Amino acid sequence: MSARPSSSRPLQAQDKLAFLLSLVPYLIDHEDVGVAEAAQHFGVTEEEMRRHVRLIAVSGLPGDSDSYLHNDLFDINWDEFEDNDRIVLTHSVAIDESPRFSARETAALLAGLQYLSALPENADRQALSTLMNKLARGASAPPSPVVVARARVDSALPVLREALVSRHQVEFDYRDAQGASERRTVDPLRLDSDDENWYLRGWDHARSAVRTFRLDRMSEVVATDRPASRGSDEVALSDTLFETSPEDLSVVVEVSESALPLLGDYLPEGTRTRPGRRPGVVEATLRVGHYHGLKRLAARLSGVVVVREPDQARTAVADWARQGLAAYGEQ
Amino acid sequence: MPSEAVPVEERLFSLVLALVATEHGLTKAEILSSVQGYRQRYKPGGDNASLERQFERDKDDIRELGVPLETIELASDAGNNQNLRYRIPKGAYDLPADVTFTPQETTLLNLAAEVWREGSLSSESHRALLKLRSLGVDAIEPTIGYAPRIRVREPAFEPLRAAIDKHVVVRFSYLKPGEDTATERTVEPLALIKHEGRWHLASFDRGRQERRTFLLSRIVGAVTTTRTAFTPPEGDAAAAALADLDRILANGRVRIRVVPGSDAETRLQRRAAETLADDEFVLNYSDSNLMADELASYGPEVVVLEPAHLRDRVVQRLRRVVADHEGTAR
Known part of the structure; x- marks a missing residue:
């Protein structure tokens, strides 16, 4: 691979430059602003904000005599800064407007917007296309070609979103991977998506615990008029949709090395693999909640993944495929 | 090194300020001798090779942020690259x-x-x-x-994206869905498209002399970026590729029957393009092998009614799963 990494040094310096170039016009517009307020607006710590303001205050243009002269530097009201933690820019040089977005930055936001265009909030296609045009005009070069097809959104999404925002309980029939269906009562906490799949995370009343539900396994979704007992600000949610539990079963699979990404979330980041019996093949230990998910995974990746251990797992997979053949009148 | 006293971001920031402020541009010597972060290390009349390399990297980093750093060559200076001038036109920056x-x-x-x-x-x-x-x-x-x-997730994504931006040819080996061995491809990369949850590369395949779309998840091993540049075709390659993928999806039709009350019924019914009976409907698909993979995963919960080739592919997959999992391990 000869592609140069996006930067030969830690990306941090580039990000800091973007921050400095963005901070100057903000400080020009806000003639007198508290460090705390500015830090919050940019999502940085107050100390980071102070450090960058100090750097701006000593920066400027080189003079003819190869040294920097006072008038060619930015300046701030140092008393306000040191005594009252307030930023007052008193002199600025060279730049006064926000920088344009780069081609790649624009592409990232545009592709994100394309994906979000299916959300119920974005039913106003005109408003969205106005926003996308504006973004493209703010780019320094034509956006690089990365596009995302509009997400397929389940009809349950608007109902769940509405209940989440107004903090009401929802009820729905939920069919799990085993095929068992049950009516659930849930306080909606967050709607997650993972490519074309959408998930609800919520407080399951019957189980008194946070659970993750696939929207495409729900039916008869209704918002009730009962207030939710827990809001999203009261329950900590982890960043991973599925968490492993001590009761999970360990399964050893053999998989072509090149097909490892196809295992997706079954192979959490950092999972170690071992060399397999043939070149190009590796073994990995997966943690699964039950064999119902595993047999579907093995049947989807036929010829690519082979379950090695334990024997019960192999039997569950073989039986699943055999029943499938029987449905075609084969054996 | 004394240079460490000036943080990288301060040098980059000072360089941007100096290049925005100049109307006619600054020469490299002017920049290195006067701008904060360079001037401290500049040796008048001496060897400044490492400082010059630093400046080249800084220019790349600044341009990557979308800052339009221009190189201008005055007609009178033609051919003498020591006299190239650099500037950032404010109109294009703001x-x-x-x-x-x-x-x-x-x-x-x-x-x-x-x-x-x-x-x-x-x-x-x-x-x-x-x-x-x-x-x-x-x-x-x-x-x-x-x-x-x-x-x-696909490791091919970043090198392909970089190659698309630079308009250079790439090589990779590709394991086509449904085939056992990978083949070597040499393509002009044009766009990356996420469609139906999968990343695709739209490209012009140099070996086959036609437009080809590849699945990133099927690229095996590393992508090799060559130095061979190409001229991208006119028009919006990404939009064209997306339209192609939508058209292919609409043309692929499979009629299936599901077991009532099964996981397959709940999940597949809502994707139905056409409902023929309570338990029988039509789904669209873009790749017959990937669709066969998905339908095989449902085991006995789904039966493919037509087309026959898709039915055969599912049966073939299920047979393979049985063969691979029969008997005890090892």
């Missing part, structure tokens, strides 16, 4: 005055940036948010309730 965003739009852009949680798209969208914040508009509400995400 965000146009009419590009402003409402609080609603700002909220939506914040959410669009959150969609990327890995790789270069994540750092770039966060950098774009910094620039957006310089306009001083706050989002109306924190985007509570949604945590949308597009995955970028």
Whole structure:
């Protein structure tokens, strides 16, 4: 691979430059602003904000005599800064407007917007296309070609979103991977998506615990008029949709090395693999909640993944495929 | 080294300021001898080779941020690259005055940036948010309730994206769905498209002399970036490829029967393009092998009625699974 990494040094310096170039016009517009307020607006710590303001205050243009002269530097009201933690820019040089977005930055936001265009909030296609045009005009070069097809959104999404925002309980029939269906009562906490799949995370009343539900396994979704007992600000949610539990079963699979990404979330980041019996093949230990998910995974990746251990797992997979053949009148 | 006293961001910031302020441009010697972060290390009349390399890298980093750093060659200086001049035209640097965003739009852009949680798209969208914040508009509400995400798991993604931006030919080996051995491909990469949850590369295949679309998940091993440049075709390659993928999806039709009350019924019925009976409907698909993979995963819960070739592919997969899992291990 000869592609140069996006930067030969830690990306941090580039990000800091973007921050400095963005901070100057903000400080020009806000003639007198508290460090705390500015830090919050940019999502940085107050100390980071102070450090960058100090750097701006000593920066400027080189003079003819190869040294920097006072008038060619930015300046701030140092008393306000040191005594009252307030930023007052008193002199600025060279730049006064926000920088344009780069081609790649624009592409990232545009592709994100394309994906979000299916959300119920974005039913106003005109408003969205106005926003996308504006973004493209703010780019320094034509956006690089990365596009995302509009997400397929389940009809349950608007109902769940509405209940989440107004903090009401929802009820729905939920069919799990085993095929068992049950009516659930849930306080909606967050709607997650993972490519074309959408998930609800919520407080399951019957189980008194946070659970993750696939929207495409729900039916008869209704918002009730009962207030939710827990809001999203009261329950900590982890960043991973599925968490492993001590009761999970360990399964050893053999998989072509090149097909490892196809295992997706079954192979959490950092999972170690071992060399397999043939070149190009590796073994990995997966943690699964039950064999119902595993047999579907093995049947989807036929010829690519082979379950090695334990024997019960192999039997569950073989039986699943055999029943499938029987449905075609084969054996 | 004494140079460490000036932080990288201070040198880059000073360079941008100097190049925006100059009307006619600065020569490399002027920059290295006078700009903060370089001047401390500049040796008048001496060897400044490492400082010059530093300057080349800094230019790349600044351009990557979307700052239009220009190189100008005065007619009188033609051929003498010591006399190239550098500048940043302010008109091309400044965000146009009419590009402003409402609080609603700002909220939506914040959410669009959150969609990327890995790789270069994540750092770039966060950098774009910094620039957006310089306009001083706050989002109306924190985007509570949604945590949308597009995955970028495929290692081929970053090198392909870099090659697309540089318009250079790439080589990789490709394991076509349904085939056992990978083949070597040499292509002009044009666009990356996420469609039906999968990343695709739209390209011109040099070996086959036609447009080809590849699945990133099927690229085996590393992508080799060559030095061979190509001229991208006119028009919006990404939009054209997306339209192609939509058309292919609409043309692929499979009629299936599902077991009532099964997981397959709940999950597949809502994707039905046409419902023929309570337990019988038509799905669209773009690749017959990938569709066969998905339908095989449902085991006995789904039976493919037609087309016959798809039915055969599913049966073939199930047979293979039985063969691979019969008997005890080892």
